[in-house]
Amino acid sequence: MHILHLDSSIQGAGSASRTLTKAVVANLLDQHPGAAVTYHDLVEEAVPHGPIGAGFRPLAFDVSDEATRREYARSDALVGEFLASDIIVVGAPMYNFSLASQLKAWLDRVIQPGKTFRYTENGPIGLAAGKKVFIVSTRGGSYLSGPLATMDFQESYLRTAFGFIGIKDLDFIRAENMSRGDDARANSMNSALEAVSPLVARMAA
């Protein structure tokens, strides 16, 4: 079993999502002690935003230079590693109603025609079905209902993006109200940490 563990918080050691992805991976390893884990800190080792299509999409510029070829190789490696994973654990903080751009840059390399989806006469189909994704969603406010619900372009985007490439089996571990004071933050973190083990156990059952 292969686990791909991604963090994208810019908030370093104080990051809520980093704490929670670590807990998810630790629980997964308890259930699957032989699993191999590949880890990427998408902030420390950022995927360049440059030629996002590198490797697979036709691009409207010359792609024969060395720098672009390097990006092709990077895209190839990232997609290969993703396709080789059984479980993906994604740290996805909400920044300005959406994802960290570092996570978006990774997704731009992985959502690739011919690799993780393809076009058919009946429209696009996903090629990455069968994987399990745990998304750790952390946010300053609360977006599950009420006036902010329509401003969530983070979880809704992740559902759409992973769904597009065929992955429907998403579980969200959510810590909201992280900017609403120490008590709210501590309560949310405790609830999120408590949710991890049952979710992982449910997957193993």
Ligand SMILES: Cc1cc2nc3c(=O)[nH]c(=O)nc-3n(C[C@H](O)[C@H](O)[C@H](O)COP(=O)(O)O)c2cc1C
């Ligand atoms: C640059 C930045 C932008 C943010 N934008 C939002 C936002 O649009 N909505 C929100 O509810 N919280 C927002 N927050 C709060 C974060 O979602 C919150 O700090 C959360 O804990 C982030 O996860 P992390 O601790 O793993 O970085 C923002 C925080 C930062 C640093």
